[in-house]
Amino acid sequence: MGNKLLSTMSPIEIGSIVFALLFAGGLLGMAIRARLPERHLSVEARDAIKFGTGLISTMAAIVLGLLVASAKGSYDTQRNEITEMSARIVLLDRILAHYGPESATARDLLRHSIAAMVDRTWPQDRSEHGRLEPASPKTEGDYDAIQMLSPKSEAERTLQSQAENIAIEIGSRRWLMFEQAGNSISTPLLVVLVFWLAIIFLSFGLFAPRNPPVVVTMLLCALSVSGAIFLIMELNHPFEGLVQISSQPMRDALAHLGQ
Numbered sequence: 729m730g731n732k733l734l735s736t737m738s739p740i741e742i743g744s745i746v747f748a749l750l751f752a753g754g755l756l757g758m759a760i761r762a763r764l765p766e767r768h769l770s771v772e773a774r775d776a777i778k779f780g781t782g783l784i785s786t787m788a789a790i791v792l793g794l795l796v797a798s799a800k801g802s803y804d805t806q807r808n809e810i811t812e813m814s815a816r817i818v819l820l821d822r823i824l825a826h827y828g829p830e831s832a833t834a835r836d837l838l839r840h841s842i843a844a845m846v847d848r849t850w851p852q853d854r855s856e857h858g859r860l861e862p863a864s865p866k867t868e869g870d871y872d873a874i875q876m877l878s879p880k881s882e883a884e885r886t887l888q889s890q891a892e893n894i895a896i897e898i899g900s901r902r903w904l905m906f907e908q909a910g911n912s913i914s915t916p917l918l919v920v921l922v923f924w925l926a927i928i929f930l931s932f933g934l935f936a937p938r939n940p941p942v943v944v945t946m947l948l949c950a951l952s953v954s955g956a957i958f959l960i961m962e963l964n965h966p967f968e969g970l971v972q973i974s975s976q977p978m979r980d981a982l983a984h985l986g987q
Contacts, residue, residue, distance in 0.1 A: 739969055743958030746922055750950040753926040755943075757933025774935065781931040788924040792956060795913065795921070799963035806905060806966045807973045813901045814981040817842055820894045821985045827877065827887045834873035834891075839985040841870050845902070846982060849967055850975040871895045913964050918957075925953055 761769070821838060824831035848859045874892055879885040929950065936942045962971040 739958050739961035739965065742961050743954045746925075746957045747950050747954035749922060749926050750929045750953060751947055753929040754933035754936075754946040754950065757930040758936065758938050759933075760930075761934050762938070769935075777931055777934070781928055784924050785928055788921060788928065791917070791921050791924075792953075795917075795960050796956065796963075799913070799960045802908065803963040803966045803971075803973070806908060809901055809905050810973055811977045813898055814977040816894055816898050816901075817978075817981045818984050820891055820898065823887055823891045823894065824874070827879075827884060827891070830877060831874075831891075834870055834877070835986055837870040837873050839982070842978070842982050842985065846975060846978050849978075850972075871899065913960065922957075 817838070821835055824835050824838070871892070874888065874895055877884075877888050879888050929946065932946060932949075936946070959971070962969045966973045
């Protein structure tokens with residue numbers, strides 16, 4: 729349920745909410761300090777609060793670092809899958825070309841299938857979301873066409889077998905990318921992290937003097953941390969947004985098909 733909620737929100741919306749919460753936490757700390765009696769802000773009280781905040785800061789830094797590393801690793805995996813699949817597609821087309829004129833139908837179906845995949849994954853209309861689901865009769869027609877070839881020699885049988893294996897591998901990679909494209913960021917983990925960060929900013933405001941430089945510093949810190957959350961969410965959606973995987977490897981492969 730929580731991950732579905734995250735999937736309905738854009739990374740910039742999540743980053744904006746985090747920024748607002750953190751900055752509001754800092755301002756709330758300043759407001760609380762103005763109402764607290766001085767005896768509640770003694771040296772002993774400050775040391776105790778700073779110790780607790782330091783512990784929370786350490787945990788938040790570890791979790792934030794892990795989320796960034798996990799999102800970057802997932803993004804790199806998807807990008808490598810695209811590059812490897814592009815090379816496999818060109819190789820499949822070349823194997824079919826070596827098979828002979830009888831493979832013309834399979835090559836045409838392969839070219840149309842890849843063109844449709846590129847259009848779905850990287851739509852021309854920026855307002856549309858990329859779709860990775862590969863299941864449709866058109867995307868499997870090239871494999872059926874390869875199976876329908878009638879080899880007349882051992883060399884043609886070898887080429888047909890190689891083409892079938894590569895077509896199966898391409899199909900499995902497309903399904904793997906589709907399954908990996910879901911939201912992998914745990915909503916409870918993200919909520920707990922933001923809660924920790926809000927506590928840190930609240931303690932920041934609790935001990936900071938109320939003057940413009942401090943407020944600007946607090947604003948920049950909140951912007952930096954929310955920017956990290958925004959980056960995590962962007963990397964978690966590699967086929968849309970500002971940090972999306974390039975379609976150039978697939979388009980280059982498409983340009984070489986049928987030659």
